[in-house]
Amino acid sequence: MHFLAAALPEPSRLGDFLMAFLSIIFEGAPYILIGTIFSGIIDAFLPAKLLDRVLPKSKVLSTLIAGFLGLVFPVCECAVVPVIRRLVQKGLPLSCAVTYMLSAPIMNPIVAISTLTAFKEFQGLTWATAGNATMTIARLSLGYLVAVIVGLVVLRFKPGQVLRASIASKIEAANAEEGHGHAHGANFNGKLVHAMRSSMRDFLDTAMYFAIGVIITSAFNTQVNQAILNTVAGNEWLALPSIMGLAMVLSLCSTSDAFIAAPMAAFSMAAKLAFLVFGPMMDIKLLFMYSSVFQRKVVVYLLIGLFVLVGVLATPWMSLIQSLYIKP
Structure with a gap:
């Protein structure tokens, strides 16, 4: 035994x-x-412009609806980036795609259950007597609000102003093909092969950016003394930006980040809310993964905009939900 040790x-x-x-x-x-x-299945089997025909003609209304798509198609932040790239190429309006991209990692049943459990807001089949559902309600509602606000801002821009040139050109090519009445006539086996090839390309492309983000995250987690965060937790002006910065570098999955935030006793509920909303929308791995879809300047604007928006809304939103909550 000593030898093994x-x-x-x-x-x-x-x-x-x-x-x-x-x-x-x-x-x-x-x-x-x-x-x-x-994403490969979408590329091969989803008819072009089907989503555009199904969604309401009003772009504002369709953007509002897109914020709830995570309840129907629940995906985490790691999976949503390649999916929205294909959806945009298949005719999903850009504002809807961005709204879905930001809201889906938060507005989905798995995340709701994990948040309820982590904050002891739900135990077994009964509401916890000592707790309430304010954090879960605040997280899902603020995540939806922020995603819709960003989506409505994106309405003002054309795809070529937001997306990378390679993706924007594919959208234009798809529109031209639709206009000439061209359609993919391959049989099921041919479409399946096309789906797998598209999946392979998307995986290699996305995985490269993901790996870069993970390297940076791992270095921070292991080489930087994170105890310094406790010194700023009690400062009202520093608590929110510091915990949002922590959420960005930790790059946690939205299905498990609530279990990390809940025990952070030094931080207020509003700060924890900012952690749980900002992290799934923007972290280091997402920063690089977004770069595979959006222009670099757009990624920078998205980073700054989300940081400011979540930071400004977190405290008043938590206060609002707490004031409206009626304990069962």
Whole structure:
């Protein structure tokens, strides 16, 4: 037994980094794979412009509806990026795609259940007597509000002003093909092969950006002393930006981040709300993954806009939900 213990490697900063890197990779890669397979199926089987015909003609109304799509198609932030790229190419209005991209990792049943559980707002089949559902309600409602606001802002821009040139050109090509009445005539097997090839390209493209973000996140998690955050938690002006910055660098999955936020006793409920809304919308891995779809300047504007919007709304929104909540 002593021999086996002596053979174990000594703890090291490099070992901690590799462990953190692999843990995030193994957690996020399956979701990226699922998302890219879904995106390939959309590319091959979804008729062009079907979404545009199904959604309301009013772009504002369709954007409002897009904020709820996560309840029907629940995906985490790792899987949603390749999906919205294909949806945009298939005719989904850009404002709806951005709204869905930001809201889906928050506005979905899995995240609602995990938040209820983490904050002890739901136990078994009964409401917790000592708690209430304010955090879950605040998280889902603020996530929806922020996503819709950003989507409505995007309404003012054309796809070529927001998307990367390669993706914008594919949208124009799809529109031209639709106008000439061209359609994919391949049989089921041919479409399935096309779906797998599209999935493979999307996975390799997305995984590259994902890996870059994970490297940066792992370095922060293992090489930086995070105890410094406790010194700013009690400062009203520093608590929100510091915890939002933490959410960005930790790059947690939206299905599990509530279990990290709940025990943060030093931070207020409003600060925890900002953590739970900003993180799924913008973190380091998403910063690079968004770059595979949007122009770089748009990604920067999105980062700044979400940071300011969530930071400004978190405290009054939590106060509003707490004042409206009627304990069962």
